[in-house]
Each structure stands twice: as C-alpha cells, then as structure tokens.
Amino acid sequence: MLIRRDEHQIDKVFRKKLHDADGESPLHLWEGVRSNIRKKRRVPIFWWWLTGAAVIAGISFFGYRQNENHVAEIAQEKTTSFDGNSENAITPNQIDQEKLNDSAATETVDKEKSVASESAIPQRSSTSSSVDRKPKKSNPIGISQKKSIHERSSDRLTIESSTTDAFFDEVLVAFTESTVDPTIDIAQKASEQSISNSPTTESALKDEILGGSNQAWGTSPNTASHSHWTENRFMVGAWYSMLNPVRKRTSLDNSGLIDLNRRTNPETEKGFGIGVGFRVWKGLAIWSGLEKTMFEEKHLWKDSVDVLYYNTTVNYEITYPIDSTIPVITAFYDTTITPYREEQKEVEVNKYTSLNIPLYLSWQQPVYRGLFVSVETGPVFRVNSQYKGRFVFAEEVESDFSNLAADNHPVIQKEYIHLNEYYREWKMDWHAGLSVGWMGESGFGWSVGLKHRRMIGNTGSDHQVAHRILSTGFNIGIQYRF
Amino acid sequence: MTDEKSLIEGCLKGHESYQFELYKRYAGKMMMVCKRYAGSKQEAEDFLQEAFIRIYDKLHTYQHSGSLEGWVRRVVVHTALNKLRSRKYYDDIHEEMPVVDHTHVDVMSGFGEKDLLNMIAALPTGYRTVFNMYAIDGYDHAEIAEALGISEGTSRSQLAKARATLKTALEKQKKTIDRAYQTR
CATH class of the missing domain: 2.40.160.20 (Porin)
Structure with a gap:
C-alpha cells in the first residue's frame, strides 16, 4: 500500500479501510466470465484451422504444378536420349511449328525414307494391328511427349524393323492409292502406332521413365486402371x-x-x-x-x-x-x-x-x-x-x-x-x-x-x-x- | 493452494480450473475496487466481469515484475475507467481552477467499510473517480489526468471537492453515531 508523505487525513481514513478491503467473491458472475473466455478462445481455433487448410492447399497446389513441370522435363530429356543427340532435342514450340508446317512432315518422311534405304526392309511392328486405334486419353503432358513419341517411332522403325511383307505391302498400297503424299500417311501411321504403344497417362509415363519402383501413388497392377x-x-x-x-x-x-x-x-x-x-x-x-x-x-x-x-x-x-x-x-x-x-x-x-x-x-x-x-x-x-x-x-x-x-x-x-x-x-x-x-x-x-x-x-x-x-x-x- | 506461477501458467494454457482459481482468489478484493468506482452494485458487477475477461485476455502481458494482485488491480481500475468513459460519466468534470484545500478532519476512523463505500458512492462520478484513484489506489495527478483526459488542475480540484464532501459526510455520520451512544 502506497503511503504519501502529504497524505490527507481523509485519504488516510479511506485508504486504511478500503485499499485492502476484501469481500465475498461474487461467484455468480463466474459463468458470464467463463462463457466469454470460451467464446474468445474459440474464434482463433477457426482462423488457425482455416489458415492451416489454406496453407496446405497452397503448398499442395504448388507441389502439383512443380511435379507437372518435372514430368514434362523428364519427358523432354527422354526424347533427347532417344535421339542420342542433345542438339536434336525438340522444344514444344518447335513441335507446334512443325505440326503446322507441311515441310516438317516432309522432313520426317525424308528421314523415314533414309531409314528405309539404310535398313533392309521396313517391317511392320508386332502391334501393327493397333495402328488405327486412337489413344483413349488425351496426352496429359502435351505435344512435347507426342513429338518425342514420334521421334521414337522413327527410331523404332530404324532399329527394330525386320522383314514383314504385309506392312511393306501396305506401304506400297499407300504409295499407289493415296492421292496425297503417301509418305505423310506412313509417318502418321507410324506415329499413331507409336502412341498406341506409348504410355497414355502421366503416371504410366512416369512409371516408365522412373522405373517400376517409383510407380505413381494410387497405381498398382490392381489399381492402375483407376x-x-x-x-x-x-x-x-x-x-x-x-x-x-x-x-x-x-x-x-x-x-x-x-x-x-x-x-x-x-x-x-x-x-x-x-x-x-x-x-x-x-x-x-x-x-x-x-x-x-x-x-x-x-x-x-x-x-x-x-x-x-x-x-x-x-x-x-x-x-x-x-x-x-x-x-x-x-x-x-x-x-x-x-x-x-x-x-x-x-x-x-x-x-x-x-x-x-x-x-x-x-x-x-x-x-x-x-x-x-x-x-x-x-x-x-x-x-x-x-x-x-x-x-x-x-x-x-x-x-x-x-x-x-x-x-x-x-x-x-x-x-x-x-x-x-x-x-x-x-x-x-x-x-x-x-x-x-x-x-x-x-x-x-x-x-x-x-x-x-x-x-x-x-x-x-x-x-x-x-x-x-x-x-x-x-x-x-x-x-x-x- | 496453487502458487502464483503455476496459476498463471495454467490460465495461459486455458485450463478452466486455474482460471476459476484465479477468479476466486481476487474476485472478492476486486469487487470492492469496482464498488468504489461504480455507482451501484449492478454496475460494479458489470465492471468486474469485464475486468476479468480482460485479465484472462491480457495475462500473457504480465511481466512478473510486481505482484499479480497489483497487476490485476490495475487492469480492474483501467477497465472501470474505460467503462465509465464509454458511458460519458465524466460529463460532470469541468475545467476549474484548483482549490486550496485546508480541510482538517478530526474524526475517528471508526466507520465500517460499508459506511465508507456508501459515502464514496454518493459522490458525483468525477469526484469519486479522482478520489479513488488518488487517495486509495495511489495514482498521482499526472496519471489521473492522462487516464481521464483532464488537466492536472482539474484533477486536484476534483480531489479537493471530494475530500470536502466526504469530510462533511463523515462529520455528519459521526454526529449521528455519537447521538445514538448518548441516548443509550
């Protein structure tokens, strides 16, 4: 208790009696205090939760986008490795350009031709029956993959080709019957064939790229279809x-x-x-x-x-x-x-x-x-x-x-x-x-x-x-x- | 009985039993403080409730430098002042010239707490607040002036008037008591 030197007599009387006066605790007021404290405490819980959920969602979305990019990069690297020459790596822009440009198609066919001349006889692959089959799903990683597959199909024709008369016959028919440049048709067929053999989902591609042990979450021999x-x-x-x-x-x-x-x-x-x-x-x-x-x-x-x-x-x-x-x-x-x-x-x-x-x-x-x-x-x-x-x-x-x-x-x-x-x-x-x-x-x-x-x-x-x-x-x- | 440190920690963690313990420990004393500042019992209860809500809310700011009771008392006083201010209870405080106080009281302090509280409660709000802050809670005029948004001179004059009013009330009360003793 603070005592002033100049304390007035009246102050002294009141201070002495009232400063440390203790009364009965008004317990009936506790409930009001308690409910107010609880209300105040509850509000932050909601905001903390909401903030936490937003952060999780943000991080996950960022991670998802990163992953998408990563898969695209891997796919591009894979394309490069197929070519065996990093200088031949093709960017998506180039592919778009190429897709629209007939000359690019001709270039591809030229490549086919050179391949055909180098190899003994072009051969229809064992899955040639699926040439006309369209891919079930759109390619999740875009054209870059498609291009890489296109390139790969050419390589496969080069490397894996073996003699099959049926395919050669089909090529001849295409040469004779098609009113358009038959070489384009061959390239398209080869490309489609390649696509049909290629992984059609991001997860499957990732699986192929990263290996079986890194199989994407949620996919297994039993759940892959989902x-x-x-x-x-x-x-x-x-x-x-x-x-x-x-x-x-x-x-x-x-x-x-x-x-x-x-x-x-x-x-x-x-x-x-x-x-x-x-x-x-x-x-x-x-x-x-x-x-x-x-x-x-x-x-x-x-x-x-x-x-x-x-x-x-x-x-x-x-x-x-x-x-x-x-x-x-x-x-x-x-x-x-x-x-x-x-x-x-x-x-x-x-x-x-x-x-x-x-x-x-x-x-x-x-x-x-x-x-x-x-x-x-x-x-x-x-x-x-x-x-x-x-x-x-x-x-x-x-x-x-x-x-x-x-x-x-x-x-x-x-x-x-x-x-x-x-x-x-x-x-x-x-x-x-x-x-x-x-x-x-x-x-x-x-x-x-x-x-x-x-x-x-x-x-x-x-x-x-x-x-x-x-x-x-x-x-x-x-x-x-x- | 829970020691002060663990009591504070328990309250900060939100344990209701500790919060109730703190309430039980100080509510009685603080109710008396509120009664001094309030004009009625109902108002005092209102102040006390608000003050304790604020105490639990601001307990993390307690620095352990002084006693917990002193800190709680300060919160209670400030809450009461805020409540009074929000209700414009200081309307009756006017800027006035300081009055030199020569009053001298020669009364015995034989009055009960209730008598004194009643005398304080009978004061106008401005007098009551300044008197409480200065005479009982130990604030100086500079602090009072800052807390109430008035000048130090006004604070002094309000105090002097409060003292004069209380002196009259005390003397009157004493006469009544003396008369009662004489008639026995």
Whole structure:
C-alpha cells in the first residue's frame, strides 16, 4: 500500500479501510466470465484451422504444378536420349511449328525414307494391328511427349524393323492409292502406332521413365486402371448419416461444470449433406459443404395417484316386532371399494436441428482395384437450434385388481404445447470418420462407414442445465471425381 | 493452494480450473475496487466481469515484475475507467481552477467499510473517480489526468471537492453515531 508523505487525513481514513478491503467473491458472475473466455478462445481455433487448410492447399497446389513441370522435363530429356543427340532435342514450340508446317512432315518422311534405304526392309511392328486405334486419353503432358513419341517411332522403325511383307505391302498400297503424299500417311501411321504403344497417362509415363519402383501413388497392377486416384483433383459428394446422439447433461454452478448424467437418445440423428472436395496431395483431400442434421428427444414423466372409489349401497329392511306395531327399519350398508390409478403423463419434446458447415481433411487409400478405405477428420461449424414442446395428458386407468364400474370409463385429457425455439447458437463439433468404398472407372464411387462427432463446449450454456452432445453412427456417401 | 506461477501458467494454457482459481482468489478484493468506482452494485458487477475477461485476455502481458494482485488491480481500475468513459460519466468534470484545500478532519476512523463505500458512492462520478484513484489506489495527478483526459488542475480540484464532501459526510455520520451512544 502506497503511503504519501502529504497524505490527507481523509485519504488516510479511506485508504486504511478500503485499499485492502476484501469481500465475498461474487461467484455468480463466474459463468458470464467463463462463457466469454470460451467464446474468445474459440474464434482463433477457426482462423488457425482455416489458415492451416489454406496453407496446405497452397503448398499442395504448388507441389502439383512443380511435379507437372518435372514430368514434362523428364519427358523432354527422354526424347533427347532417344535421339542420342542433345542438339536434336525438340522444344514444344518447335513441335507446334512443325505440326503446322507441311515441310516438317516432309522432313520426317525424308528421314523415314533414309531409314528405309539404310535398313533392309521396313517391317511392320508386332502391334501393327493397333495402328488405327486412337489413344483413349488425351496426352496429359502435351505435344512435347507426342513429338518425342514420334521421334521414337522413327527410331523404332530404324532399329527394330525386320522383314514383314504385309506392312511393306501396305506401304506400297499407300504409295499407289493415296492421292496425297503417301509418305505423310506412313509417318502418321507410324506415329499413331507409336502412341498406341506409348504410355497414355502421366503416371504410366512416369512409371516408365522412373522405373517400376517409383510407380505413381494410387497405381498398382490392381489399381492402375483407376486414373481418378492420380489425375482427378476435384470431387463432389453427398452423404446421409444416422448417428446415435448421447446427450451428456451438465449442471452449471459456480465451480464449473458438474456431470449429472448421460442420456442416450433412442432416436437417431439424421443428417444429409452435400460437399465439394479438392485432392491436394496423393490421397489427401479437403472437403467442405453444407449439412443439415436433426434429432428429436422425447422425455416421459409419469406421476400416478391411487384413488379408491367407494360405492355404497344401502338396503333397508322393515320388520315389525311381535309386541309392537311400530316398524323397525334396519339399514344394511354394502360398500364396494374400487381402486383406480390416475396417471399424469407429460411428454417433453426436444427437437435439435443444426445447419452445419464441415471442413474435413480426408485420406482415401486405394486398396484393391476400385476398393478404397478412407479416414477423415475436422471441425464442423454449426448453428444449433433447439425447440421445446410438450404434451401433457392425464389418464385414468383401471388397476389390475380393480373392478371397473360400467359407468367409469377411462378419461384421457390431452394438451399439446407447440414447439418453441429455445435457443439458437453457434457451436463447433469435432468430427472423425472411417469408411470403405468403391470407386468405379467412371469416377463415381460410394462409401459406407462409421462416424463420430463430439461437441466442443456445451450447448444451451445460458440455461440452468447445459448439454454436450456426442454422436456415433453410420454414414453412407456417394462421390464423383473429375 | 496453487502458487502464483503455476496459476498463471495454467490460465495461459486455458485450463478452466486455474482460471476459476484465479477468479476466486481476487474476485472478492476486486469487487470492492469496482464498488468504489461504480455507482451501484449492478454496475460494479458489470465492471468486474469485464475486468476479468480482460485479465484472462491480457495475462500473457504480465511481466512478473510486481505482484499479480497489483497487476490485476490495475487492469480492474483501467477497465472501470474505460467503462465509465464509454458511458460519458465524466460529463460532470469541468475545467476549474484548483482549490486550496485546508480541510482538517478530526474524526475517528471508526466507520465500517460499508459506511465508507456508501459515502464514496454518493459522490458525483468525477469526484469519486479522482478520489479513488488518488487517495486509495495511489495514482498521482499526472496519471489521473492522462487516464481521464483532464488537466492536472482539474484533477486536484476534483480531489479537493471530494475530500470536502466526504469530510462533511463523515462529520455528519459521526454526529449521528455519537447521538445514538448518548441516548443509550
């Protein structure tokens, strides 16, 4: 406590009494403080998550672009090595130019001619039957590869050629029948043949270039046909979930939260969502979308009162004594006791609805052919609403041992109070899922799996009893990769 | 009882039990501080709540140079001042010439905390704030002037007036007590 030399008498009086005055801690204010701290703490979690997701996406996209360039470079190097002379390496620009220029075609044919003259007899390769077959897919690395293949085809004609009369005949026919320069046709056929033999996907090319041990992710003898794993980046999907919500009820008091009980709800939480995904790296994808979930709880309270109904009948008997003329009236009371049980019932209906924005990270791992397993986790930002309503009805029922009088039918009175919005609030869940599925060659796939959601914090915290909802259940989904 | 260091660390990690411990430790004292600055109990509670939210938010800035209680008190006082300022409670502070204060109080300090708090609460907001800051919380006039956005002269004059008002109230109260003793 600071004491001034010039301290005034009044200051001294007040300072002495009030500076270190201690009162009772106003514990009832703690809840307000606590909820405010939690709110403040939650906001950065969202932004950190969003930032993290953006960084991952950025890095992955950068890596993807780098990889694309790298593959193109490798392809170009491969072309050079086929030529055996780095000076003959052909750039994509040159190829474009060449493609448009007839003279280039002629040049190629000249080369063919010189090859033909050097080699004994040009031979049709063993896969000549596929000459007319068009490549199934467009070349992912562009014309440079095509050019390299073109060059390679020439080399193959030179090096690998052996005698086959059929091909020679075909060449002769082309020479005689074609109205255009037949040499171009030969070059085209050779080129097409080469393309048909060449790798048609980036992954396959990479595989050939880098060797079998460096096979691209997602491709294997069993999964190679599914280029969706390696080539397609975008996904759209829809899912339907059936979860079993367990509501952990907590009571708010000044010492924080005290668990009261867990209430397992017999009704399932049903949810439907649609979303989009982006594959950032190998099987890693970011998903987001919109989901609507809903579940309803009914709580029944019973209160019974046993009531005894007395039914008394009186019978009179008039007798005349021998010595008297005055009649004697005797009353006989016959009492029947009928027990009834009156039941007061009240059904409280709680309807929980949420509009959710999930933000998942998922990993889909191809296992065998189209079969894959998938794990996913991430936050679900949700707007929770709870509606409350109740049925109240009283019922008179016959107890097991009673004799129900004919005129005492059970009476049922019902009163229904409509559902009113109880609260609406922003909350966050943490979601985790594990599923298996099948991805077809068309890009369509489906999955089934398990799902678990856990509420971060409490819902309805402004009320006397707060809730934390944990849900576990099944999930089915469809997706399309493109 | 948790020591101060681990209490701070626990709060910084966001552990609710530590946060509650900190609250329990200082809320009583700080409520008294808030009561001095506020005009009503409700307002004091409002100040306290806001102050504690700020305490948890700014706890990472605590340098361990002074006592934690002193730091908490400063945050509480500044929060109260901010709240008062936002509500324009200083409207009744006017630039005035300093008044030389010759008052002398010859009263026994036999008053209870509640009596004194009531006397302070009865002061106009400007008087009350300056008196609290200067006389009880140990701020000097330069600091008060800066905190409230007034001149040092105004601060002095407000203090003098507050003292004079309190002196009158104290004397009146003392007379009432004396009379009560005499009549027994």
